[in-house]
Amino acid sequence: MVTETGTYVYAVGRRLDGQLLSELEGVGGAPIRTIDHRDLNAVVSTVDLDEFGESALRKNLENLDWVEQTARRHDEIVRRAAAITTALAPFRLVTIYRSEDAATNRIAELYDDLVLALDRIDSRSEWSVKAFSQGQPLPAAPAAAADGGGPGAAYLERRRAEIRELQEAASDQQVLADQLFWELTHGVAATRRLAPQDRRLSGRSANMALNATFLVDDDRSTEFFQLVDDLRARYPSFDIEVNGPWPPYSFAVLDKP
Amino acid sequence: MTLESAQQSAATGETSLVDLLDRLLGKGVVISGDVIISLADVDLVRIQLSAVIQSVRKEMSSL
Numbered sequence: 147m148v149t150e151t152g153t154y155v156y157a158v159g160r161r162l163d164g165q166l167l168s169e170l171e172g173v174g175g176a177p178i179r180t181i182d183h184r185d186l187n188a189v190v191s192t193v194d195l196d197e198f199g200e201s202a203l204r205k206n207l208e209n210l211d212w213v214e215q216t217a218r219r220h221d222e223i224v225r226r227a228a229a230i231t232t233a234l235a236p237f238r239l240v241t242i243y244r245s246e247d248a249a250t251n252r253i254a255e256l257y258d259d260l261v262l263a264l265d266r267i268d269s270r271s272e273w274s275v276k277a278f279s280q281g282q283p284l285p286a287a288p289a290a291a292a293d294g295g296g297p298g299a300a301y302l303e304r305r306r307a308e309i310r311e312l313q314e315a316a317s318d319q320q321v322l323a324d325q326l327f328w329e330l331t332h333g334v335a336a337t338r339r340l341a342p343q344d345r346r347l348s349g350r351s352a353n354m355a356l357n358a359t360f361l362v363d364d365d366r367s368t369e370f371f372q373l374v375d376d377l378r379a380r381y382p383s384f385d386i387e388v389n390g391p392w393p394p395y396s397f398a399v400l401d402k403p
Numbered sequence: 404m405t406l407e408s409a410q411q412s413a414a415t416g417e418t419s420l421v422d423l424l425d426r427l428l429g430k431g432v433v434i435s436g437d438v439i440i441s442l443a444d445v446d447l448v449r450i451q452l453s454a455v456i457q458s459v460r461k462e463m464s465s466l
Contacts, residue, residue, distance in 0.1 A: 217423050239427040274422060340425050348421065357425075389419075395426035 150195040152242040153181075153249045155188050156223045157393075158260055159234035160268075162187040166230050173219045174198065181246060183253050186260060189227045190249060198242050207240070216240070221393075228393045233268040235260060235398035259400045266361075267398055270335050271391035273360050273370065276343075277326055277384040278352035279319045316353075319383070323355035326381050333369060336361040338396050352385060361397045 154173060164180030164187065172178050172191025180187040196202060206212040220239055228234045243249040253260065331337050342354040362370045371388070378386050 213424070214420050217420065217427050218418075220427060221418070221423055236427075239424075272426075343421050343425070349419075359426075389422065392426065 151192045152195055152198055152244055153190050153246045154193045155190050155237050155241045155249055156220060157189045157227050157234050157236045158186050158253060159227055159231040160185055160264055162227060162231050167227060170223060170226060172223060173216050178223060181250055183250055186253060188249060188253055189223060193242060203240060224393045233264040234393060235263050236393050236395050263398055263400055267394040269364050270361050270394060271364055272394045272396055273362055273388060273390035275330060275358050276354055276387045277323055277356035278350055279355045279384055280352055319355050326377060327356055327358050329377055334360045334362050336397050359396045361394055
């Protein structure tokens, strides 16, 4: 029986030389190739629908090992392609068409939007900035005493006052984090705020007050780092972490989805 | 991959899986139509993944 296959699309770029990527293996192990439409080149590989078909994907996307392996391979391919062009729009994880023709047709239909998206990210990279505060996690507020008196009432009142203080401190941190974010936007091409990551996933005991990402001109990255350093000095209550450059995952957005 | 190893990779400077998924699941060019499956339709039920997915969804729904 012949295995059915699909076409996995990693990214679309301008003037990509597919030969330079042909040594790479895509997700599932098939070689990387490009398919071309006018001046755009899509970076693709063939995938078996046994692994990447609809029912298989539903199962595999719930398997963190599989998701990690696929995400890392996808990222590797996108980074290698980004290294040989200035304009590369990464696609979302597991964007798979039923055939190469279906992928090409879709890219042809969206040609104008893709060109606009590529113009916005040309010669720019994404940088992640997170700010961690050392604040305590907020405890749950105890329920009010049922009878409003007795020896427990004084304790509860004290406990509520403590929690109010912690909440105020947390809200001060949030105001500061908002202010830090706006200061970081000076001179950047675009920005997005992501939801702060859960402590269990960030692996940090500190609270993540800011999870933001910035699109920065490649020839202005030095200024951006300088800005971050200045802000570290001015916001000593935050531990500020910069990470990148990323391919412009958060900014390769089509106007018409 | 366990939660512990996800945390380790976050702590050691290797690209953190959470940072990667923040970007790969939520953003990137999204082209629907003819695609085999849309991530938004997938019910990702694993506990380990749920926090990542929730944070990504929250962000997407605020757009």
